[in-house]
Amino acid sequence: xIVALLILHSLVxxxxxxxxxxxxxxxxxxxxxxxxxxxxxxxxVNQTTFTVAVVALFAGNVILGAIIYPSYRLDVRIPFEEMxxxxxxxxxxxxxxxxxxxxxxLPAYAYIWQVGAFEDRRRDRLVITLILAVIVWWDxxxxxxLNNLRGLG
Amino acid sequence: MKPFRFAPLTFSVAFCCAYxxxxxxxxxxxxxxxxxxxxxxxxxxxxxxGPAMAWYGLMTSATLIAGLVALCVPDRSLERVLRGYLxxxxxxxxxxxxxxxxxxxx
Numbered sequence: 001x002i003v004a005l006l007i008l009h010s011l012v013x014x015x016x017x018x019x020x021x022x023x024x025x026x027x028x029x030x031x032x033x034x035x036x037x038x039x040x041x042x043x044x045v046n047q048t049t050f051t052v053a054v055v056a057l058f059a060g061n062v063i064l065g066a067i068i069y070p071s072y073r074l075d076v077r078i079p080f081e082e083m084x085x086x087x088x089x090x091x092x093x094x095x096x097x098x099x100x101x102x103x104x105x106l107p108a109y110a111y112i113w114q115v116g117a118f119e120d121r122r123r124d125r126l127v128i129t130l131i132l133a134v135i136v137w138w139d140x141x142x143x144x145x146l147n148n149l150r151g152l153g
Numbered sequence: 154m155k156p157f158r159f160a161p162l163t164f165s166v167a168f169c170c171a172y173x174x175x176x177x178x179x180x181x182x183x184x185x186x187x188x189x190x191x192x193x194x195x196x197x198x199x200x201x202x203g204p205a206m207a208w209y210g211l212m213t214s215a216t217l218i219a220g221l222v223a224l225c226v227p228d229r230s231l232e233r234v235l236r237g238y239l240x241x242x243x244x245x246x247x248x249x250x251x252x253x254x255x256x257x258x259x
Contacts, residue, residue, distance in 0.1 A: 066209065070187030073206055090257025097176065097250040100212050101243055104168030104219065107161035108239065111228075127240030135247075 016057040164223035169246040171218035181210025
């Protein structure tokens with residue numbers, strides 16, 4: 001059961017990674033070329049349509065992570081401590097705290113992406129979105145590294 | 154104007170501040186002991202029940218504090234002051250967490 005949840009946690013993470021990265025790239029490099037290159041099409045999406053997906057995926061993945069967290073605490077962290085892998089424990093601690101901060105950012109993120117709101121506040125929209133993207137990338141990469149060191153199986 | 158209307162910007166700013174505060178001061182609302190599935194109020198105080206987990210309690214503490222602030226302080230109060238600088242709070246919170254965890258990388 002825990003392994004299945006871990007895999008689901010990973011798959012939701014991949015989906016979230018795609019959504020927030022797509023939105024961030026589109027926000028940084030705004031384009032309108034509908035028939036251009038792959039990059040032009042990639043960046044010319046409607047950025048607002050990603051917001052609900054990002055909020056739902058982020059919140060869902062934090063909840064999934066919270067469900068499997070006790071297994072990490074007992075089956076993964078203790079062996080890390082026995083192997084003196086303090087840096088690995090530290091990476092996970094950063095992952096959990098960044099995820100918590102990202103969870104708390106979701107109301108502001110959803111608010112500043114409301115249609116018609118904050119059109120004059122592009123900087124806030126850009127920065128909050130990029131911070132969430134950094135958190136998602138960090139958490140995904142750290143989770144991948146730690147799973148390679150010692151998965152839950 | 155509706156009284157106690159939830160203010161999302163205020164919530165997020167307050168959450169960042171509250172999260173760092175409860176983490177730095179080690180003030181989770183409760184601790185969880187996964188070995189036996191037990192809970193205890195505040196920081197871990199139970200003995201012989203295995204390792205304690207504080208993250209659930211930290212999240213709950215920060216959410217409750219931020220929720221109360223978000224019900225009392227409307228967004229417009231912050232919007233005037235923080236226009237263009239909302240990102241400062243999560244970045245500072247993340248940097249503070251990294252600083253508080255530096256011993257893992259020493």
